[in-house]
Amino acid sequence: MFFSNIKIVEKYNYLEEKFTCAYKWLAETDLASLPVGSYPVMGNTVVANVQEYTTIPASEGAFETHEKYFDIQYVISGKEQFGVCKRDGLSVKERIEENDLIFYEEPDLSGTVLLEEGDLIIVAPEDAHKPRCQADGPCQVKKVVVKVAL
Template identity: 55%
Template sequence: MIINDAFSVNKYAYLDVKFEKAYEFLRRKDLADLPVGKYEIDGEDVFAMVQEYETSPESELQFESHKKYFDIQYMIHGKEYFKMISTEGLKVKQPYDENSDVMFYEDPEDSSVAYLTDGQMAVVAPEEAHKPRCAAGQPEKVRKIVAKVRV
């Protein structure tokens, strides 16, 4: 996982041009004004979902992973934490669904925690399970973009 801001991430050259297309979208100045919804960036290879939601207590959420896409989770406004851990050895709670590209897991004993606040992002690889949307303190409304980059 990479935690950084969208303006400094170029130093990583994380994989290829698909990532640069996603980062370019995340550097737009109008992100706070975009309507909630899906935005095509490069067909099904790269797209973004503008989301608004209220964070929830961790106990109400699940670990998930994806096989087809990396997640780039970018916080426009608000704060949340999410947990992450390698999928290796995790107990599957809900088998992989090809249509929605998601698999859910039982909570592991231990995992890492990342906090996202305004302007921060995290890149999550397919082999990393993550539990997003966790309230950092009291639940609050956040505005976030999840860019998806095909493996």
């Protein structure tokens, strides 16, 4: 899946070396055996963060964006409903500069993508996203969030 607006479709190259390095790492690493933690993939440019959690009701989550990184969110096991919408027009609720996080008030309109084992989604700084949401009830998820520097 590739989702973008025509105004920025050529802004990023998702086949640039830093992305292909991340894709290769995801494909060739025994992700199921990795413990929770952070793993350098390509210096400080690409870092993988392994997470484990139980999904939450969508009403308890929040849309977020990042200024300095893309997220490649890859589900190792489990499933989640992943919220998506454009960043433009959203109302900022909180900024956490040291973690490159901006949280937003819930928008009137948004969509979701069902992410299951082996699925990934790439979100750019222009994409607001709400991860960790329940699909059809609570689910234990193991996921890798690969941070790719701009």
